[in-house]
Amino acid sequence: MDKLKLLPLEAAIYEGLKAGKTIAQIASEQEGMPSQNMAGRMSWLIKNGIVIRTGKKKKYIYSTPEISYEIIPTRMAVREPMQDEIPDxxxxxxxxxxxxxxxxxxxxxxxxxxxxxxxxxxxxxxxxxxxxxxxxxxxxxxxxxxxx
Structure with missing residues (x-):
């Protein structure tokens, strides 16, 4: 199976959660990182099954399945056409x-x-x-x- 490709912040979040740290602890270690980036990367990790979130709001429990990954500097976004896009x-x-x-x-x-x-x-x-x-x-x- 191919290794997952994670950005440096995504890898830091994954490793931090795997080590038992809270989101706040991980965020505090990321100097100068806007909170939007952290939230966006968390959403991406959850959406792709790299981080599993259970529980209720403000009492979430995060778990991390064992994965193999490599760190990449950037990810090229591929824009998929939205289904509701129609010609003007x-x-x-x-x-x-x-x-x-x-x-x-x-x-x-x-x-x-x-x-x-x-x-x-x-x-x-x-x-x-x-x-x-x-x-x-x-x-x-x-x-x-x-x-x-």
Whole structure:
């Protein structure tokens, strides 16, 4: 069986728990280590079965099965796509849209005088698409006059 690959902090936590130390004792030995790192590494160790947590909150008991491991300096994270990730169809449609010369002329002629909702309807595109087109064409929003 392949050796597990642990980061230095993970190995220190594993060895500390194996020696009967508490989480607080292990944390105090890790000088300059943010508590988020400690919590994150503990979660990873528990999730991967390297540390077993039993009991109730604030009275957890940690045990460590006998494992063979090696210490690695870094772990390359592989991002797996989340199951609920779906393509952004609005963004894809907006980026794929191409204006005709007639649509471009209508926008350039009327962007100062018509509201964006009205102009988008006139051209036959969504307001989101119109906003994107106006940014690409360098057409700025109407200037708001300040009241004195």
């Amino acid at each position: 169809t609005l963004l894809e449609e907006m980026l794929a849209m191409k204006l005709t010369d007639n649509q471009r002329q209508i926008i350039e002629k009327n962007w100062r005088t018509m509201g964006r909702t009205e102009l988008a309807a006139e051209v036959g595109i969504t307001k989101l698409q119109l906003n994107h087109v106006m940014i690409k064409l360098g057409l700025k929003k109407k200037e708001v006059k300040e009241y004195e």
